[in-house]
Amino acid sequence: MESALVIGHGQIGARVAEDLVGQGVATTVMSRSVPAGLVEGARHRVGDAGSEWDVASAIGGVDAVFACFHAAYDARVWERTLPRLERTVLDAAAGAGAVVVFPESTYAFAADAARLHDRAGFAPADHKGRVRQRLLQAREEHAARALSVLAGDLIGPATHAASSVVRLTVTDRVAAGRRPVLLGDPDVPHGFTELADLAAAMVWAGGHADAVLRSGGHRLLIAPSSAPTLREVCQHAQRVVDSGGAGRGARGVQEGRTTRPGSSRPGVVPQWTVAALGTASRTMKEIARLQPLWRRGSSLVASAELEAALGGPTAWQRSVEAMVSSPSRAEALQARGGRA
Template sequence: MARHIVIGKGPVGATTARLLDEQGHEVVVLSRSGGDGSTALDVTDTASLRQATKGAEVIYNCASPLYHRWPTDWPPIANALLDAAESAGSVLVTMGNLYGYGPVDAPITEDLPLAGTGTKARVRIGMWRDALARHQAGRIRVAEARASDFFGPGVTEAGHLAQRMMPALLAGRAVRLIGNPDAPHSFTYVPDIARALVRLGTDERAWGRAWHVPTAPPLSTREAVRHLCRLAGLPPARVGRIPWWPLHLVGLVNPMLGELREVQYQFDRPFVLDSQAYTATFGEVSTPIDEALRATVEWWRARLSR
């Protein structure tokens, strides 16, 4: 039984921890606030982090700093985890995203350059390059999983298929979303992310590069609403569009909304992830979309009925 450390108790961290536990591993979840089965620890406290990660075979970085604090919060977290993994001799697997690529006009593959120029893109690019430099120097073994918008049980705040949509949809009301509701968009199912993270941590073929998590073929948000309504046994919901200008205006005083300007292209243009390299290497595919969306509907119904 190997020892695995999961950093972060959000949907990805919690789902990854459950999967590892089901596989019979010793699992420790560390989070800043503790609770929900996690141990409280400030991961930037290097001495405490090294003590907590001793003997770990794999460390999974599923931390999630506040969106508008990435430039200040991510670098010390990422550096502390690199140091801890190097000290413990652990594999470090980081949960990443697609920001580093910036706007592209075709499906996003891992061999595209990290050409993003926004603040958050530069943060993620720097994190990966620092990790890869240590790997190439033989000091550590690393891998990064990259996914599109999360959805599934436990996901409340991230992406389209969560708080922005589900309560209204299940109440039979119109759904109002930001961005182009007809642009193809990739959505990545959280259990598929957890499975990929565990694979990347325990299969040496994965180390030294980034991988795109198996993700179903893209849907527009309008198509996603139609599928969700069908699976929920509801008539199709009307889909409306929230214009950008009031969001940008509120963003002047709300830092979280203000950060959306950098990634507006992800909502307005086709945003499609290609995960064929992962599937070809490891033989794993995404969960069938109806199965994933049905589980999402069931989880939200249970949550909203409490």
């Protein structure tokens, strides 16, 4: 892979672009506006993933396309938006001879994800899962070569609270001296993927598409992932704060609003409460429909090629330590007694 196009510059696209540039790949990032923090060495072009002209002109001449765009966390928006965006990218890639690499979630398999491998059958638990299933099937049926790299819930220092459940409900709260609040069973395994591991898996897949796909078409791969329980995550986050090993934000907590011993014991929101909150919040309604993932647990079995090439996952403890040490802006300000 000598050249690549990254469409979207959120937490996944930004890390993919950084890895590509680091490996000497001529990298262009396309987004609707100039992003902050664009990695040095990457080119930028303004464009819309839904515009056939923008996408086709950007894809021309590249070896791989990393489709890192997304939409608001609402199944209705996903259904209305994502199939059209993906079809636009796949059509352009097929004409240009480029491979498309997508990040993928567990939603299409959520009802049976206790031990999820890359040959598993679809088992959606909600409307979002059915949308993801249709997207995967459309990639399979399209003439373009495509790879989907599946990850669990994302963890790591570069994650955003809006898209990392662990950051939102555990590490940011512990860093601010607050009790974790969980939406599922704290004692079942839960599949987590370090953002850096997902990006590395996507870049590797794009660079080895010919070998991975062999006869063309589409392939689902699973990135190296871990499966601690949520209680273990909470306890480790608290140990980081208690030991003084956290970063500036958590030290501010210890110097000011000191955390109480045992405050890592999570508060668990009952399922009926989550469902009731869904009557007032679309996000909570969407989360409530994913209860199989949170009540029965999940674990991900990495694809053999990715495991052989990348090794095992980043230790989840390291990811949690980094997240506690770099809480999101709102929690960091609260820890210091300020206002977000």
